[in-house]
Amino acid sequence: MADRVVVIGAGPAGLRATEALVRGGLRPILIDEAERPGGQIYRQPPPGASRPAKTLYGFEARKAAALHAIPGRLGEAIDYRPRTLVWNVFERRLDTIGPAGHGAVAFDKLIIASGAMDRVLPFPGWTLPGVFTLGGAQIALKAQGVSIGCRVAFVGAGPLLPLIAHQYAKAGAEIAAVLDVTPFFAKLQNAHLMLAEVRTLAKGFWYVARNSASGLTVRSDVRAFGVEGEKRVRALWWRDPAGREHRVACDAVGASFGLRSETQLADLAGCTFTFDTTARQWLPERDLAGRSSASGIYLAGDGAGIGGADVAELQGERAALALLDDLGRSIDRSRMAEVDRKLARQARFRSALEDAYPYPAHLLDDIADDEIICRCEGITAGTLRATASERDAHEMNRLKAFTRIGMGRCQGRVCGHAAAEILARARGGDIAAVGRLRGNPPIKPVPIAGLP
Amino acid sequence: MMWWLRGHDVTGTAKTGLFRRLVPRAGAPIPFTIDGEAAEAREGDLLLTAILLHRSSLRRFEFGDADRAGFCLMAACQDCWVGLAGGGRVRACTTPVEPGMAVVIRGADHG
Numbered sequence: 001m002a003d004r005v006v007v008i009g010a011g012p013a014g015l016r017a018t019e020a021l022v023r024g025g026l027r028p029i030l031i032d033e034a035e036r037p038g039g040q041i042y043r044q045p046p047p048g049a050s051r052p053a054k055t056l057y058g059f060e061a062r063k064a065a066a067l068h069a070i071p072g073r074l075g076e077a078i079d080y081r082p083r084t085l086v087w088n089v090f091e092r093r094l095d096t097i098g099p100a101g102h103g104a105v106a107f108d109k110l111i112i113a114s115g116a117m118d119r120v121l122p123f124p125g126w127t128l129p130g131v132f133t134l135g136g137a138q139i140a141l142k143a144q145g146v147s148i149g150c151r152v153a154f155v156g157a158g159p160l161l162p163l164i165a166h167q168y169a170k171a172g173a174e175i176a177a178v179l180d181v182t183p184f185f186a187k188l189q190n191a192h193l194m195l196a197e198v199r200t201l202a203k204g205f206w207y208v209a210r211n212s213a214s215g216l217t218v219r220s221d222v223r224a225f226g227v228e229g230e231k232r233v234r235a236l237w238w239r240d241p242a243g244r245e246h247r248v249a250c251d252a253v254g255a256s257f258g259l260r261s262e263t264q265l266a267d268l269a270g271c272t273f274t275f276d277t278t279a280r281q282w283l284p285e286r287d288l289a290g291r292s293s294a295s296g297i298y299l300a301g302d303g304a305g306i307g308g309a310d311v312a313e314l315q316g317e318r319a320a321l322a323l324l325d326d327l328g329r330s331i332d333r334s335r336m337a338e339v340d341r342k343l344a345r346q347a348r349f350r351s352a353l354e355d356a357y358p359y360p361a362h363l364l365d366d367i368a369d370d371e372i373i374c375r376c377e378g379i380t381a382g383t384l385r386a387t388a389s390e391r392d393a394h395e396m397n398r399l400k401a402f403t404r405i406g407m408g409r410c411q412g413r414v415c416g417h418a419a420a421e422i423l424a425r426a427r428g429g430d431i432a433a434v435g436r437l438r439g440n441p442p443i444k445p446v447p448i449a450g451l452p
Numbered sequence: 453m454m455w456w457l458r459g460h461d462v463t464g465t466a467k468t469g470l471f472r473r474l475v476p477r478a479g480a481p482i483p484f485t486i487d488g489e490a491a492e493a494r495e496g497d498l499l500l501t502a503i504l505l506h507r508s509s510l511r512r513f514e515f516g517d518a519d520r521a522g523f524c525l526m527a528a529c530q531d532c533w534v535g536l537a538g539g540g541r542v543r544a545c546t547t548p549v550e551p552g553m554a555v556v557i558r559g560a561d562h563g
Contacts, residue, residue, distance in 0.1 A: 033527060033546075040526050046548055048479040049496025117528040129509040129521030130470055136525035143525075144501045145475025171474045231519060232470065232508045252470065262528070375523065375531060378515035409530035414523070445530060445543075 003327055004106055006031060006094065008086050008265060009113035011039020012063075012309045013301025013316035015070045017111045020320035022077045024329050029079040029105060030071065031086055031096065037071050039115055040135065041309045044068060045143045056142050058167075059203055060309070067313075088441035089268040092296075095441065101450045109296045109323050112265050113316060114303030118256030120414050121363050122371050122381070125227030130252040137254030138164050147173040149252025153236045155179045155225055157257040157360045159353065164254065165216055175216060176250035179238055181257065181360040184220035224366060227253050257360055259306045260417060266304060267439030270294045275432040278354050279306060281417065282436040288340065290319030291326075298323055311346045314339050364421045373422065374415040376408025381422055388426035395435040399423055406437040409445055470521055471504040484553040485537075493549040500525070500532050500544035503555060510534050510544055511557055 005021055007014045010032035021028045036044040042057060042064040044050075057064040071080045084098030086105075094105040118133035125131065130149055132140070134156050137148045147168060153176040154165050165178045225238035237247040263284055267273070271284035272293035286292050286299045300319040301312035318339045324331050367373075369382030383403055393399040396406070396419070405419045406412030412419075416437050424431040479495025486506060493502035500522050503510055509519035510532050522532035525545045532544040537554035 046496050046498065048494070049477065051475065117524055117526060127518065127520070129519050132522070133524050136523060139525040140471065140501070141474070144498060145477065146471040146473050146501055146505065148471060150472050173474060375529065378513070409533070410528065414529050444527070
């Protein structure tokens with residue numbers, strides 16, 4: 001019987017993995033939640049909202065177009081299943097829901113390329129209508145051609161911040177403020193290390209320069225900030241390093257602080273996790289080729305650790321080569337060595353980039369007790385702190401059992417990181433000591449009707 | 453009215469759109485309703501976009517006195533589940549708007 005190989009995710013990693021598997025003589029199943037391929041970074045607008053690739057993806061237009069074309073080009077050589085959510089992994093079976101309803105897919109080998117979402121930290125006013133993640137603000141523009149408001153402010157701690165400010169300004173949006181909660185000197189200190197990846201660095205400087213040219217000043221080292229409004233966003237305030245407070249009127253805010261890997265499926269697949277001190281997240285272990293600790297399970301792209309789109313493409317191809325090698329199929333070893341070399345160079349750049357945007361721990365030290373941490377069910381920081389001390393909740397799953405944190409519709413995607421940071425502070429220990437929320441199926445809400 | 457919201461209703465009513473269309477859409481108009489009131493979207497609009505071009509929120513928050521308007525737009529946060537007349541619910545950031553959709557934001561439960 002032919003080997004049943006499945007790839008989850010049609011972003012840069014999953015698409016390159018699929019392509020390499022076909023080159024190796026397999027006919028993989030490619031499952032993706034979205035209607036069209038590309039993932040979030042190269043997300044395509046729905047039919048009717050299409051625009052030229054150059055407009056949507058700028059410098060990356062050629063890469064995006066090449067990736068988008070993969071499923072169509074491979075045609076019958078793959079079994080492509082868009083609009084299909086994998087909501088469980090159980091032994092060698094995936095539970096799915098798609099256009100034809102509930103289903104199950106058996107596999108022998110699985111590549112998980114589940115991608116990432118914004119890392120969310122709570123701040124005053126963060127649940128008001130008009131506050132979105134930076135990624136959400138970018139999707140509004142890219143996939144829908146809309147601005148999240150009439151006068152928009154952005155707050156962030158990563159390379160997405162100057163990029164999105166540039167994209168909004170270019171599209172004609174009115175921008176009230178761009179705030180970086182990390183210090184500027186960290187970027188200068190690490191610029192020479194980032195020279196390992198000159199093109200990417202040049203693009204970064206280009207965005208910053210263009211923003212300056214259009215009168216957009218990125219204010220660095222913001223110490224605290226919050227959003228004001230009753231029914232919707234009215235203003236953004238912040239405190240600068242000198243302790244001065246500033247306030248601008250705005251009706252929408254995009255704010256998030258780096259990226260967070262979507263690790264739920266790797267968890268359900270039985271992969272061993274370790275705490276990554278740079279990402280401040282528990283991540284599934286993988287070797288340099290993408291093999292996880294679980295037999296037959298491979299990991300590629302941002303879903304197992306943030307590396308960005310270019311790295312994801314390489315990791316997808318590399319994981320597919322490892323999978324083919326493990327099946328005893330012949331592979332192009334010189335290509336494999338080339339991919340390894342490119343990945344090693346990218347790793348050096350990534351390390352410098354992470355140092356350039358240090359983790360904004362100060363934002364978590366001052367969260368008020370009445371601040372909502374769980375967006376789904378309104379659980380506050382005060383409830384988490386009280387439970388941590390009064391009921392001796394020393395780790396995340398105990399905290400979850402007492403407070404329901406991480407049990408809402410998002411399954412801890414939005415709250416899990418901040419809750420762990422708050423619990424760690426309340427217990428006087430480091431974040432690794434409070435553990436991680438165990439994954440549970442379904443990883444996203446699914447209708448019960450039609451379940452077999 | 454403050455100068456920076458010229459042309460937009462800032463009285464704080466829920467019937468002011470949150471989003472602003474920057475790129476004109478050539479496609480066909482798509483009629484739908486929000487709480488029984490006629491509204492118009494364009495081909496290519498997701499339901500979230502269609503609603504937030506007319507209103508400032510998508511739903512009431514079930515655990516307190518607040519409105520919600522979505523957050524991540526990438527099917528992760530689950531903040532944008534919207535009620536439809538007839539009792540169905542859809543995730544607005546992944547659901548294309550369709551002609552005749554009847555969105556319920558302020559249902560009987562919330563007055």
